[in-house]
Amino acid sequence: MKALLFDPSAGASGDMIMGCLLDLGADENTVREAVESVGCNLEISRQERSHIMAARVDVISDRRYQSLDEAVSILKSSSLQGDALRKALQALDILAAAESKVHGAPKVEARFHEIGALDALADIAGSCAALQSLNVQRVLCRSISVGGGYVKSAHGLLPVPGPASLEILRSYEIPWRGGPVDAELLTPTGAALLAALVDEFLPEFPLILPEKTGYGAGRKELPLPNVLRGIVAKIPHWQQMAAGDAEHEQHGDRVVQLETNVDDVTGEVLGRLMELLMDAGALDVSVLPALMKKGRSGNVIRVIARHEEMDRLAKIMIRETGSLGVRVFLSLHRYLAEREAGTVNVEICNRTFPVAVKISRMKGELLNVKPEYEECKRIADETGLPLRVVMKKVEEDGWRAACL
Numbered sequence: 001m002k003a004l005l006f007d008p009s010a011g012a013s014g015d016m017i018m019g020c021l022l023d024l025g026a027d028e029n030t031v032r033e034a035v036e037s038v039g040c041n042l043e044i045s046r047q048e049r050s051h052i053m054a055a056r057v058d059v060i061s062d063r064r065y066q067s068l069d070e071a072v073s074i075l076k077s078s079s080l081q082g083d084a085l086r087k088a089l090q091a092l093d094i095l096a097a098a099e100s101k102v103h104g105a106p107k108v109e110a111r112f113h114e115i116g117a118l119d120a121l122a123d124i125a126g127s128c129a130a131l132q133s134l135n136v137q138r139v140l141c142r143s144i145s146v147g148g149g150y151v152k153s154a155h156g157l158l159p160v161p162g163p164a165s166l167e168i169l170r171s172y173e174i175p176w177r178g179g180p181v182d183a184e185l186l187t188p189t190g191a192a193l194l195a196a197l198v199d200e201f202l203p204e205f206p207l208i209l210p211e212k213t214g215y216g217a218g219r220k221e222l223p224l225p226n227v228l229r230g231i232v233a234k235i236p237h238w239q240q241m242a243a244g245d246a247e248h249e250q251h252g253d254r255v256v257q258l259e260t261n262v263d264d265v266t267g268e269v270l271g272r273l274m275e276l277l278m279d280a281g282a283l284d285v286s287v288l289p290a291l292m293k294k295g296r297s298g299n300v301i302r303v304i305a306r307h308e309e310m311d312r313l314a315k316i317m318i319r320e321t322g323s324l325g326v327r328v329f330l331s332l333h334r335y336l337a338e339r340e341a342g343t344v345n346v347e348i349c350n351r352t353f354p355v356a357v358k359i360s361r362m363k364g365e366l367l368n369v370k371p372e373y374e375e376c377k378r379i380a381d382e383t384g385l386p387l388r389v390v391m392k393k394v395e396e397d398g399w400r401a402a403c404l
Helices: 014-023 028-037 068-076 082-103 118-134 163-171 188-197 237-242 246-250 267-279 307-321 373-383 387-402
Strands: 002-007 041-049 052-060 138-142 150-153 156-159 200-202 209-217 227-234 252-262 284-291 297-305 327-335 338-348 351-362 365-371
Touching: 014 028, 014 052, 014 118, 014 188, 014 209, 014 227, 028 041, 028 118, 041 209, 052 118, 068 082, 068 118, 068 338, 082 118, 082 163, 082 188, 082 338, 118 188, 163 188, 252 307, 267 284, 267 297, 267 307, 297 307, 307 327, 338 373, 338 387, 351 373, 351 387, 365 373, 365 387, 373 387
Parallel strands: 002 138, 052 209, 138 200
Antiparallel strands: 002 227, 041 052, 150 156, 209 227, 252 297, 252 327, 284 297, 338 351, 351 365
16 A cells, blocks of 8 residues: 655645645646746745755635635636645645634634635645545554744734644644644645545654655744655554454444433433533434333433543533432444535525535545535525425535535
């Protein structure tokens, strides 16, 4: 198996990722075509960073895009195809979701800062095209050094990592560390690309047989080399066998299941318990009716959670219900579809409504498109149509858009 390993010991940005992939041998013509197809020009040079020669890319553009829909349209009209296009749209959506969360605005109305610049969109397009041309089977990444201190922004000084970058790190459970210098080393575009492109983040270097190394130069002058290092390598057959569950785990994770039986708890208490457990980090909570000993009716409370949340959630279950114990089923494998968020423009009653949808895939195969309930409810209220009609229309248009 051929793999790509990113080593972001000096952080990562969109231009560093694209430069690193070009230095590793990505097809320059393909990358240049991708950048130009979104309306930018690309300059590629070789520059020295602390005695390390690295590929430096500069995207030339004086334009900005004004909305998520416009950015999606630009990418869909670009030269990107197949997995490169899917990854680029995913990275863009990750950025939009982070900005939406940070600024408290709906994703379709988010006012973008870094990502509003067309050169950032070109970084996404060029990086995704570059990765596709390398033809690797797996992308790995070590934990990310994000820097420290404060960075100037349109809103004044902000702590490092910046709010949008931190939201991406949090949402995608990407391991990171502060330092090694007081500077912003990880940009939102870099974080979103790593979230979209990387299959697995590793705490240390794996057993690999390196074939080629490449370096993408950043813009900063730092006490350490401001480069993103990449390694194209073969994973030895014994390493593949030792990690025999890797493909299995790629579409899932490990969770614990907590259970307790109760027969004297009211529906109101159970409802509050479910809210408390979800707020405390539970992945899922269900209450199942059960027939208890001596023919009494009761309930089985079942909680799915990450291992690190186990103790806290068990205490909440005992405290709120008065139960004397909680059963724990350790290390359960949970299959997970690849989830992404998207936006569908739906024509209803001669009006166009942007609607957020959740898209799920498994190994690239489209499994489901689910509309956001609140947005469908709003459209039903505005148009007078039944909610089921609106949701069906959004689902149909969502499937067509997701299959493109």
